[in-house]
Amino acid sequence: MNLTHLQRLEAEAIHIMREVVAEAEKPVMLYSVGKDSSVMLHVARKAFYPSPPPFPFLHIASGWDFQALLDHRDRTAKEYGLELLVEHNAEGAASGINPFDTGSSLYSQTMLTDPLKNALTRYGFDAAFGGGRRDEEKARAKERIFSFRSASHRWDPKNQRPELWKLYNARKNKGESIRVFPLSNWTELDIWQYILLENIDIVPLYYSAPRPTVERDGLTIVVDDDRFRLEDGEEVVERSVRFRTLGCYPLTGATESDAADLPAIIQEMLLATGSERQGRAIDKGQGASMEAKKQEGYF
Amino acid sequence: MNTEATVYRPEALIADDIDAYLDTHQHKSMLRFITCGSVDDGKSTLIGRLLYDSKMIFEDQLAALEADSKTSGTQGENIDFALLVDGLAAEREQGITIDVAYRFFATEKRKFIVADTPGHEQYTRNMVTGASTADLAIILIDARKGVLTQTKRHSYLAHLLGIRNIVLAVNKMDLIDYDQERYEAIVSAYDLFAKSIGISSFTPIPISGLAGDNIASLSDQTPWYAGKTLIDHLETVEIGVTAWRDGPMRMPVQWVNRPNLDFRGFAGQIASGTVKPGDKVRVVPSGKTSIVESIVTFDGDLEEAGAGQSVTLTLADEIDCSRGDVIAAADAPPSAADQFEATIVWMDEQALLPGRAYMLKLGTQMVSATVQPPKYQINVNTMEQVAAKTLELNSIGVAEITTDRRIAFEGYEDADKGGRDLGGFILIDKVSNATVAAGMINFALRRSQNVHWQSVDITREAHAAQKNQRPRLLWFTGLSGSGKSTIANLVEKKLHAMGKHSFLLDGDNVRHGLNKDLGFTDADRVENIRRISEVAKLMTDAGLIVLTAFISPFRAERRMARELMAEGEFIEIFVDTPLQVAEERDVKGLYKKARAGELKNFTGIDSPYEAPESPEIHIDTTKMTAEEAAEYIVEQMLGEWSATI
Numbered sequence: 044m045n046l047t048h049l050q051r052l053e054a055e056a057i058h059i060m061r062e063v064v065a066e067a068e069k070p071v072m073l074y075s076v077g078k079d080s081s082v083m084l085h086v087a088r089k090a091f092y093p094s095p096p097p098f099p100f101l102h103i104a105s106g107w108d109f110q111a112l113l114d115h116r117d118r119t120a121k122e123y124g125l126e127l128l129v130e131h132n133a134e135g136a137a138s139g140i141n142p143f144d145t146g147s148s149l150y151s152q153t154m155l156t157d158p159l160k161n162a163l164t165r166y167g168f169d170a171a172f173g174g175g176r177r178d179e180e181k182a183r184a185k186e187r188i189f190s191f192r193s194a195s196h197r198w199d200p201k202n203q204r205p206e207l208w209k210l211y212n213a214r215k216n217k218g219e220s221i222r223v224f225p226l227s228n229w230t231e232l233d234i235w236q237y238i239l240l241e242n243i244d245i246v247p248l249y250y251s252a253p254r255p256t257v258e259r260d261g262l263t264i265v266v267d268d269d270r271f272r273l274e275d276g277e278e279v280v281e282r283s284v285r286f287r288t289l290g291c292y293p294l295t296g297a298t299e300s301d302a303a304d305l306p307a308i309i310q311e312m313l314l315a316t317g318s319e320r321q322g323r324a325i326d327k328g329q330g331a332s333m334e335a336k337k338q339e340g341y342f
Numbered sequence: 343m344n345t346e347a348t349v350y351r352p353e354a355l356i357a358d359d360i361d362a363y364l365d366t367h368q369h370k371s372m373l374r375f376i377t378c379g380s381v382d383d384g385k386s387t388l389i390g391r392l393l394y395d396s397k398m399i400f401e402d403q404l405a406a407l408e409a410d411s412k413t414s415g416t417q418g419e420n421i422d423f424a425l426l427v428d429g430l431a432a433e434r435e436q437g438i439t440i441d442v443a444y445r446f447f448a449t450e451k452r453k454f455i456v457a458d459t460p461g462h463e464q465y466t467r468n469m470v471t472g473a474s475t476a477d478l479a480i481i482l483i484d485a486r487k488g489v490l491t492q493t494k495r496h497s498y499l500a501h502l503l504g505i506r507n508i509v510l511a512v513n514k515m516d517l518i519d520y521d522q523e524r525y526e527a528i529v530s531a532y533d534l535f536a537k538s539i540g541i542s543s544f545t546p547i548p549i550s551g552l553a554g555d556n557i558a559s560l561s562d563q564t565p566w567y568a569g570k571t572l573i574d575h576l577e578t579v580e581i582g583v584t585a586w587r588d589g590p591m592r593m594p595v596q597w598v599n600r601p602n603l604d605f606r607g608f609a610g611q612i613a614s615g616t617v618k619p620g621d622k623v624r625v626v627p628s629g630k631t632s633i634v635e636s637i638v639t640f641d642g643d644l645e646e647a648g649a650g651q652s653v654t655l656t657l658a659d660e661i662d663c664s665r666g667d668v669i670a671a672a673d674a675p676p677s678a679a680d681q682f683e684a685t686i687v688w689m690d691e692q693a694l695l696p697g698r699a700y701m702l703k704l705g706t707q708m709v710s711a712t713v714q715p716p717k718y719q720i721n722v723n724t725m726e727q728v729a730a731k732t733l734e735l736n737s738i739g740v741a742e743i744t745t746d747r748r749i750a751f752e753g754y755e756d757a758d759k760g761g762r763d764l765g766g767f768i769l770i771d772k773v774s775n776a777t778v779a780a781g782m783i784n785f786a787l788r789r790s791q792n793v794h795w796q797s798v799d800i801t802r803e804a805h806a807a808q809k810n811q812r813p814r815l816l817w818f819t820g821l822s823g824s825g826k827s828t829i830a831n832l833v834e835k836k837l838h839a840m841g842k843h844s845f846l847l848d849g850d851n852v853r854h855g856l857n858k859d860l861g862f863t864d865a866d867r868v869e870n871i872r873r874i875s876e877v878a879k880l881m882t883d884a885g886l887i888v889l890t891a892f893i894s895p896f897r898a899e900r901r902m903a904r905e906l907m908a909e910g911e912f913i914e915i916f917v918d919t920p921l922q923v924a925e926e927r928d929v930k931g932l933y934k935k936a937r938a939g940e941l942k943n944f945t946g947i948d949s950p951y952e953a954p955e956s957p958e959i960h961i962d963t964t965k966m967t968a969e970e971a972a973e974y975i976v977e978q979m980l981g982e983w984s985a986t987i
Contacts, residue, residue, distance in 0.1 A: 054650055058611045092654070208762060216775050
């Protein structure tokens with residue numbers, strides 16, 4: 044019997060998760076509720092079966108999350124009996140930081156990166172699973188599966204531990220914590236194929252549907268609630284759209300599409316001509332910007 | 343030049359019949375390979391080409407690539423594929439890849455993971471890392487230059503890491519006008535070398551990464567070439583993990599799954615062989631046997647599982663088994679031993695210190711281990727064995743390793759017996775926690791399987807009871823001239839007066855005898871402390887209260903001594919005298935000599951002193967006299983002693 048590539052990737056991810064649970068003191072799984080998180084959760088349920096995943100799930104809510112995403116999150120946590128932790132920077136929001144008036148880098152720093160760092164520090168988590176994949180971005184391609192962060196959550200790309208075979212060195216220095224990426228070797232297609240094969244429930248926003256939209260800065264933005272501020276000349280138009288990636292709704296571009304089921308989504312993705320992160324305003328800018336963000340603690 | 347016909351272009355199938363495409367994709371296998379060569383050999387260009395030809399580059403990436411090519415490319419107006427691959431910002435400025443980067447592409451038959459590693463000499467570490475997970479290595483050669491020193495180095499490392507599928511990609515054929523004679527001369531030169539290092543077969547392919555010759559489709563420019571294209575070869579070569587299924591079963595236990603009192607499962611990834619319910623298994627090193635009851639997974643119990651699968655096994659008997667143990671076929675289990683010969687690749691700026699205790703991780707086992715001085719080092723350019731006292735960053739050597747307990751293992755070479763998972767290990771520095779080396783077990787030393795502990799009737803407890811005391815090791819540490827010996831001497835006098843049986847091991851005295859062959863290099867200091875720790879351990883076994891007064895500048899060695907002792911028996915006493923004060927006192931005139939350059943490696947001057955982080959007792963000699971300090975130490979101990987005496 045030959046293992047398929049998906050079976051090998053799944054077995055590898057399970058092995059990684061078990062290593063973390065065996066060696067870390069207080070692990071947590073970052074749960075963004077997106078498709079990669081959904082795959083990660085599914086693999087975690089497999090890795091520890093018949094036990095439930097022996098760690099909590101942490102969601103960083105910016106306050107500008109899609110409502111459908113929050114509904115999916117709560118439904119999933121309830122269905123699988125997950126210990127769900129939600130972190131939100133209420134102070135940042137109260138001080139007027141929002142995706143409309145604040146620059147994208149300050150916004151993501153304040154509403155996403157800072158609360159993540161705060162939660163990890165406050166709960167004392169020493170290892171955090173993330174759904175990052177090496178095919179997403181050049182800086183990720185060189186990141187280890189066990190990636191260390193200093194006490195201030197910075198990544199030092201020049202000082203990574205060599206990672207051989209499947210031997211992960213999880214020993215930490217004082218104050219350090221580990222980001223662990225069990226899906227490092229998966230590609231976007233692998234993720235979708237696995238969702239299809241394993242029949243994994245994902246946020247409906249990935250499927251196309253008529254949604255109220257506005258065109259802004261070359262992105263098609265879905266007006267998810269009445270807090271959305273229209274600028275002069277903008278009008279809300281109903282379009283058949285779906286998302287390839289999910290972030291804060293005023294900053295995440297949708298693609299026009301008729302793909303309403305998984306095979307159609309995969310078909311569209313394979314024939315697409317833009318890479319996954321094109322729809323995310325946060326990742327725009329210079330080629331190395333993601334690397335700079337990661338050094339600052341962005342996941 | 344190249345026809346598009348054979349290039350992988352799945353769009354038609356995707357557009358017409360996505361379900362058929364998905365079905366194909368779902369059954370793909372996966373091959374991991376490594377590319378070895380320098381930037382000059384066109385390595386990044388080749389990888390960029392593979393990604394491009396398999397349509398792994400999206401339009402936005404292509405646009406960014408075109409822009410990048412103009413600003414920092416080396417191909418003029420043409421697209422510089424290398425820029426796709428060279429990741430981190432600083433590297434891009436330097437124009438070299440300095441780390442391991444992983445790339446992904448897929449063809450109709452397989453998914454590929456490419457480890458891209460640099461060819462630069464100081465980065466042996468990275469190549470070894472990339473090769474450790476690879477099934478195949480592509481050795482790139484610039485056709486204009488032929489077999490170079492680095493070609494040999496890369497081939498040696500790939501072979502060392504157990505890669506048995508070697509592709510010799512003779513690149514830049516376009517720049518030698520696709521000259522068949524030149525190509526064949528390179529191949530036969532490589533063949534000669536390959537045989538000399540034990541590479542029995544390899545697959546040569548003439549290519550051009552830039553022009554695309556013989557990558558995805560056979561080139562019209564090389565009609566004399568009768569072999570496969572590079573992609574065709576990658577799609578059809580056999581994958582290691584598949585072959586490992588034929589070997590005896592081994593599964594290192596990662597985690598014991600106990601959701602409730604009725605279920606006890608052993609979770610792990612099978613390293614080799616296959617397992618079925620009803621199979622008789624043996625737990626190594628304990629040797630206990632049982633029967634596999636079930637193979638539990640989320641998707642239901644399995645009838646059979648094999649190498650590469652992550653599963654949970656339940657056993658018929660309640661036997662001791664935990665993380666670090668290996669569950670194996672009962673009739674063909676791996677051996678367990680505590681002394682090995684291994685090939686070690688040093689990966690840290692700080693060189694190997696023979697005799698120092700490092701953590702060793704092998705499979706899911708984590709033990710303490712010491713490395714003997716290397717038998718020899720291997721010059722990776724000439725493959726010669728050269729004498730060495732230590733191993734520096736990026737050097738490779740063969741040495742004996744002793745672990746503090748027996749571990750289950752296989753020779754790294756025996757891949758079908760799980761050698762990849764049970765023969766490869768890493769060494770971790772106990773203080774910095776850095777991964778300092780990777781190693782491959784060659785074999786266990788016979789003496790380790792035959793030398794057993796002689797059991798004695800008069801136990802250490804009996805020795806101690808007769809002396810009416812509990813053994814202790816009072817470990818005084820501090821700079822030269824801090825007052826360690828003076829204070830230790832006073833403490834011993836007080837103990838003696840109290841009727842205690844003690845012995846003082848003094849640094850200077852020991853160096854006149856037991857350790858007179860040792861100097862003051864870092865390595866000798868480590869060995870000095872190792873011998874003293876062992877002697878002190880024997881004396882505490884005899885029931886004595888041992889006092890040692892040595893500078894013992896390194897935390898790692900003091901920790902080694904601590905770990906030899908039973909919990910609570912090691913008392914670290916930090917005789918804290920600031921360097922300036924010790925130097926002013928300069929009782930033995932040593933500081934003066936060191937400052938004058940007459941004494942090398944003098945602690946505090948040109949050799950570091952690592953102060954204890956949490957000593958049991960801290961003596962500040964600027965605040966108390968030696969007599970007060972001795973009084974204080976005995977007082978600190980008295981309460982505890984009165985309880986145990």
